[in-house]
Amino acid sequence: MASKSFKGSRSSLSISSDAAESHKPPIPPTVTFGRRTSSGRYVSYSRDDLDSELGSSDFMNYTVHIPPTPDNQPMDPSISQKVEEQYVSNSLFTGGFNSVTRAHLMDKVIESEANHPQMAGAKGSSCAIPGCDAKVMSDERGADILPCECDFKICRDCYIDAVKTGGGMCPGCKEPYKNTDLDETAVDNNARPLPLPPPGTMSKMERRLSLMKSTKSVLMRSQTGDFDHNRWLFETRGTYGYGNAIWPKDGNLGNGNNDEVVEPQELISKPWRPLTRKLKIPAAVLSPYRYSSHCWIVHNVIFLLYVFRLYYGNYTFEGLRLLIFLRVVVLALFLAWRINHPNNDAIWLWGMSVVCEIWFAFSWLLDQLPKLCPINRATDLNVLKDKFETPSPSNPTGKSDLPGIDVFVSTADPEKEPPLVTANTILSILAADYPVEKLACYVSDDGGALLTFEAMAEAASFANIWVPFCRKHGIEPRNPESYFNLKRDPYKNKVKPDFVKDRRRVKREYDEFKVRINSLPDSIRRRSDAYHAREEIKAMKLQRQNREDEPVESVKIPKATWMADGTHWPGTWLNAASEHSRGDHAGIIQVMLKPPSDEPLHGTADDGPIDLTDVDIRLPLLVYVSREKRPGYDHNKKAGAMNALVRASAIMSNGPFILNLDCDHYIYNSQAMREGMCFMMDRGGDRICYVQFPQRFEGIDPSDRYANHNTVFFDVNMRALDGLMGPVYVGTGCLFRRVALYGFDPPRSKEHHPGCCSCCFFGRNNKHSSMAHTPEENHALRMGDSDDEEMNLSLLPKRFGNSTFLIDSIPIAEFQGRPLADHPAVKNGRPPGALTIPRELLDASTVAEAISVISCWYEDKTEWGHRVGWIYGSVTEDVVTGYRMHNRGWKSVYCVTKRDAFRGTAPINLTDRLHQVLRWATGSVEIFFSRNNAFLASPRMKLLQRIAYLNVGIYPFTSIFLIVYCFLPALSLFSGQFIVQTLNVTFLTYLLTITVTLCLLAVLEIKWSGIELEEWWRNEQFWLIGGTSAHLAAVLQGLLKVIAGIEISFTLTSKSAGDDVDDEFADLYVVKWTSLMIPPITIMMINLIAIAVGFSRTIYSVIPQWSRLLGGVFFSFWVLAHLYPFAKGLMGRRGRTPTIVFVWSGLIAITISLLWVAINPPSGTNQIGGSFQFP
Secondary structure: OOOOOOOHHHHOOOHHHHHHHOOOOOOOOOOOOEEEOOOOOEEEOOHHHHHHOOOOOOOOOOOEOOOOEOOEOOOOOOHHHHHHHHHHHOEEEEEEOOEEEEEEEOOOOOOOOOOOOOEOOOOOOEOOOOOOOOEEOEOOOOOEOOOOOOOOOOEHHHHHHHHHOOOOEOOOOOOEOOOOOOOOOEOOOOOOOOOOOOHHHOOHHHHHHOOOOOOOOHHHOOOOOOOOHHHOOOOOOOOOOOOOOOOOOOOOOEOOOOOOEOOOHHHHOOOOOOOEEEEOOOHHHHOOOOOOOOOHHHHOOHHHHHHHHHHHOOOOOHHHHHHHHHHHHHHHHHHHHHHHOOOHHHHHHHHHHHHHHHHHHHHHHHHHHHHOOOOEEEEOHHHHHHHHOOOEOOEOOOOOOOOOEEEEEEEOOOOOOOHHHHHHHHHHHHOOOOOHHHEEEEEEEOOOEHHHHHHHHHHHHHHHHHHHHHHHHOOOOOOHHHHHOOOOOOOOOOOOOOHHHHHHHHHHHHHHHHHHHHOHHHHHHHHHHHHHHHHHHHHHHHHHHHHOOOOOOOOOOOOOOEOOOOOEOOOEOOOOEOOEEOOEEOEEEEEEEOOOOOOOOEEOOOOOOOOOEOOEOOOOEEEEEEOOEOOOOOOOHHHHHHHHHHHHHHHHOOOOEEEEEEOOOEEOOOOHHHHHHHHHOOOOHHHEEEEEOOOEEEOOOOOOOOOOOOHHHHHHHHHHHOOOOOOOOOOOOEEEEHHHHOOOEOOOOOOOOOOOOOOOOOOOOOOOOOOOOOOHHHHOOEOOOOOOOOOOHHHHHHHHOOOHHHHHHHHHHHHHOOOEOOOOOOOOOEOOOOOOOOOOOOOHHHHHHHHHHOOOOOOOOOOEOOOEOOOOOOOOHHHHHHHHHHHOOOEEEEOOOOOOOEEEEOOOOHHHHHHHHHHHHHHHHHHHOOOOOHHHOOOOOOHHHHHHHHHHHHHHHHHHHHHHHHHHHHHHHHHOOOOOOOOOHHHHHHHHHHHHHHHHHHHHHHHHHOOOHHHHHHHHHHHHHHHOOHHHHHHHHHHHHHHHOOOOOOOOOOOOOOOOOOOOOHHHHOOOOOHHHHHHHHHHHHHHHHHHHHHHHHHHOOOOOHHHHHHHHHHHHHHHHHOHHHHHHHHOOOOOOOHHHHHHHHHHHHHHHHHHHHHOOOOOOOOOOOOOOOO
16 A cells, blocks of 8 residues: 655645734634544544644644533444454555555464464454355454344454445344444534634633644644544543643633743642652762772872862762872873883884873773763652552543553564574563553564564464463563573462462463474474475366376476465565565565553453453554565665664554564563653653663573673663763663654753763753743754754655655654653643543554555655664664764663663674674774764764763774784793883882772772672673774774775674583583684784793893893783683583684794794804704
């Protein structure tokens, strides 16, 4: 289905036209056409009416809220709407470029039986019309919907035919249907328009509290014919009829003195409580007194600390900052001394060491400056529940007023990303503790594999028992694989007597589920072979019939991959064919679980293997998406898949917030989304673009040999960045604000002028100027530096594409993502209770529109990937996407929960780990040579945040100097020289001071971040391992791309375990050779040979130079100590070291030894090597 064309009348709107029309007398808007929704509201039914009323007055598209009364009872949604939604959930939608969008009705999605009524292909009765085998319409519980009193079973299509072409007669009893409501009841065209209060009579306070605000931006209104979220007015006690936001009983909002505004009692009668708070890091942690009482250097700083405390009143962070300042001063003095005291005996050695030390000092400074203001944060889930899920005057029923969340899960290759892992992630999302009707899960299968499709269908089927089981017994974690493998007591704190029985039954169901998942590849292959053989037999029979007596030749037909219902799979086939390969297949959307009902659906004792009485058995919306791929199009890897999900989800559910997870990262804390929502819904939360959660990993070896946990980055660097504009986006475990992904600027962006280091130095804050004369609502959606109050609609298709459905969803998502306007200090808020309305039912046209926006051509000539959505052009699209948001003035937040929010897997194999680091480092090099370099950041980005992003792009270049410095100890031992002339007191004092301050800073970081000393040391070790291997290769690849234009390609990191099923960490000992290992092996061999040469020379020399030997040996051991995990990884396990490792080690050792003898041959027989000379 092609997207609807963008109306030119809307693009003609401009400020000048509005100004011209402003002189006309305002016309009170009326509702001439409308339809009555399930809650009794009348909303505009004609899209043309909306266009004709633009600019006519301040109140353009008013929505009337008629509360339920004895003579005005809401009616249930029509039968046709429910039938349409059931049809959508049972259909596989396909389409794409130059192809028709088709809906293939599937009576069977998987081989096993689907029992849940929300699931695609759910069990149901068959249509009684002769020749029709479609399913009968059903309700939320799966019960048949029988439109006639005779209980004649009829499917959707036959029912529509009977109504439209059969005169509305039931095919069974031949009596007319009593309810043929195919559309919602519309108001009579000649009915009297509903009067509204004229705009001129409303006071300033009424205009401010109403959602019908004086705004000319068309994006501030809904352009659909459905319920207008941006204009919906909630009611309070004492109001009736027109639905104004606040309408006090006395009708007066002023206090009588100059018409000053007085806040309504509904907003100020209840104490306001924040959802989040910042926690100060204790002074005992950051103050260096306790940890350096024996260090004479810090005692000299005590007086300065007290001076700063008297002036600033708080010395919480001064200890850390002064240590950094002290080390900067010492480094500057040391480098000045080194430059002024060269080693004339080995000027080449001195020169290389000084250059490397200057770069190390610069790199260390870039790493430390963003750490000047670390903070911790805490959330209050009780306040969140009280504000959004507790009965109140604006929400009498206590329905959840939380905004919707769309969860994205991306996968691309079922061989490297096992379907069982992805299925467990999906199950943890479906069982999350968040309102079911507000949650939607989208699975992006970029490989278009039937294996992934059927695995997701199996997961949806198993969710029928797993999700209610989690809700009934409060299970944590809600990933079944992790839960059943817990090593702690599973019965702790469980009080329900049937828990043991339920757990045993669910465990058995899960074991069967795992077997079905593991058997899917063979099952699909056998099924496809069987269908293929049948097709060949049919083709041969047909050939015999056509040729009669002619000899029959063997018939060759493409070997297709077949679905469970006996039809061709529209995605990638096991045997690739035209239009059915990994890079060439149609777009696919399958609603695995249709949207849940708005009201809770409690189970019974007979609903399944366990008693689900009083347990909500609804499941969130689950959608399988595989975007269209065609040859000749750049699909932009993961970033392109994410952008396709953004557009598809905007059409289907339009959650104002998006949580993206990798397929191997599951929800470990079922309330993680609530924790993130505390920041988004708090005061000032409308300026937060995303909430980043730390990454935690399972399956890591106990010693964490290769620093897979990466705790220094996630618990030190990211928390430090949280004190600036926020942490960087790291690719997974991130809760986004949808409109921030759309490329809009944050609200009130012109009010916030970030200083050079605002709030970063000793707690001083800059005072921001405010835009006193501009209404805040005019800045809710702003893109770029334009100060126009109205955006030119003609530019929207160029930015977002030609889907009007997508463009219409933008203001709705912006409005629903606002914090509650429950306090006078909350700016750009929404009224309480605005999101308690039922959702619109899903229809086929909506899914067809979603198919069009995931087509390969949709992004052509748009700003998707350039300004909108995930940004293209880098293998680390996550960092670039976060950078663009910060560059526009958005802020981000780092949410560290007491219980880990998410957990995933990481490669514990040395080769896989090096390739992972190589990909990250290459992306950083790409960033440095692109327009996303922090040097080119906008003035909206703070200085220290800019330094942090600059460090992201520069850190791989440290590998060049690091490799040189790792060779210097060996060169010193080979030559008998050192980097300084002599080891005098000045050099040793500087060296001691630098070392002590570095250790003190490390101790402080360890104390306030809560990491272990061993974790810090592992990070230091792998910093050198990665710096001498992957980082150097990343620099070379980045330079080749910039200079020669050679594109960089990477393979997915494997999520599968090793072959040894008896050992959990078998993959740790697998040695897979890669060229990245050559530089570290070379460094180790050279330093070992150099130590032997140095000892031998010193022992046999007439005047031993022990000081030079000790200096060289000390630094050589420093290098070897950092490379110890690498050497241990090469050894494998039980003597399984690959032969190539020994070959390379021997070749390198021999080459270096002979090379050095040739360069510096011994002069006498008393020297090592005798009188050996090269021929």
